[in-house]
Amino acid sequence: MITPDALLSSQTLLTSLVGMLFDFMNARQLELPELRQRLLDHQHDARLPLAIWLDALDELAITCPEPGLGLKIAEHIRTDHTGIVGYLCLASTTLGEALLRTSRYARLLADTIPASLQSSGADTVELVWIQADGIYGLLPEELAVAAFWVFVQRISDWPLHIKSVQLASPCPGNEEIYGRWFGCEVKFAGQDTRIRFDNSFLQAPVKLADPGLASLLEQQAQAMFMSLPTHDTLSQNLQRCLLKYLPEGGPDLPLMAHELGISRRQLQRLLAQRGLTFQTLLRRTREQLAKRYLADPNLNLTDIAMLLGFSEQSAFSRAFTRYAGQNPRNYRQQVWAAQPSK
Structure with missing residues (x-):
């Protein structure tokens, strides 16, 4: 799953790999000016934040379903x-x-x-x-x-x-x-x-x-x-905070900054350096935790909604369907069907 640790541990990829996406978009005659510009903003950087790459793929998946x-x-x-x-x-x-x-x-x-x-x-x-x-x-x-x-x-x-x-x-x-x-x-x-x-x-x-x-x-x-940088400790601390506060209704940026002992502005800047916003991080964390929890037969949908900080199961179902393209029950059935029988 994509945890805050995975997203925020300074993970990057080679910026020139973006050329593969550009060649695909050109072959398909996809304009996508905003996506192209976001990628071009990093053309002079040796490394591209992983979050930007994942968001680019998400946008291509929406454009080419x-x-x-x-x-x-x-x-x-x-x-x-x-x-x-x-x-x-x-x-x-x-x-x-x-x-x-x-x-x-x-x-x-x-x-x-x-x-x-x-x-x-x-x-x-x-x-x-x-x-x-x-x-x-x-x-x-x-x-x-x-x-x-x-x-x-x-x-x-x-x-x-x-x-x-x-x-x-x-x-x-x-x-x-x-x-x-x-x-x-x-x-x-x-x-x-x-x-x-x-x-x-x-x-x-x-x-x-x-x-x-x-x-x-x-x-x-x-x-x-x-010369590649080692991973920092911000990721581990954010992971701990998010997992702690999600079941309590969902953390917000001021709360996370307070838990980390830094200002709200400092946290925003640290996230921006990794190509993230707090809402993007929260959405991706919930998405991937949801997929992990749905694979667990010991958790029902109400339990999962609570663990992810949703006020009710219907809100969780709507959010999951929006980013996964199918409702939680159908996704769970597919995951269970793919698992080898014991």
Whole structure:
């Protein structure tokens, strides 16, 4: 789930990834001037606040309400969108080297979920985004996995196939779209996000391999990686405050500032530095907590409404339907149906 900690821990992504969104919008002839301007406001920044990226995807989802939207956006990924990590992969000798470097420097692309390359049996390897738990929702998750797959296919001439894909988000009800796109079984509601390959995948040559250039780029990537900021403590304190006061009717900005021992203006400024407003944070927190609570069979809808600070169940149902596109009961049924039987 997206907790205040996840949203406010200075999480960012590479600003050049926005180029993929622009290319998609241009291909679809989508004007969206306000969205374009919000993204262009950061064009000279190396890093983009994660919240702005998530809001941009939310707006695209509203404009293009179609299944598998992330798969279609991902088809516009280019090497120049991916910065030094993409060029380092492009200079690698094999896809195995490229995957190792992707997992090692994943934070340069997006300072969100750590990635790792893991062996799974005698003939299988997996790229795993650990502890994902559906934290950012289906659209950002499917976009990240699909963009990775599109990029990998473009840097190697070998016929490549995936064994399986696992997404942490609940099944959207049209899983066949994902199976056709990836060309393999796609599972939902997993404990993490992972792509499974045959071991031979690692030996596939990269078209433009340049070991000398790769060595130089790796030194640069290492220096950039070490310069990434560490997470601050504001996130942890806000998480504690929000979770404490939500069941009491919902916290407001002055209360949160008082709890943190700072002025209202200081808190607003700290939020703005992370691309957030208090209302955006509160909305996203409620949204993702609601999804977590709805997956818990021990909580009824009245309990959930109370835990999220709504005055009554109907208010919670209206709010959830507005941002999830379906009512809480239908969402709960989908989540439970996607969970493996015990």
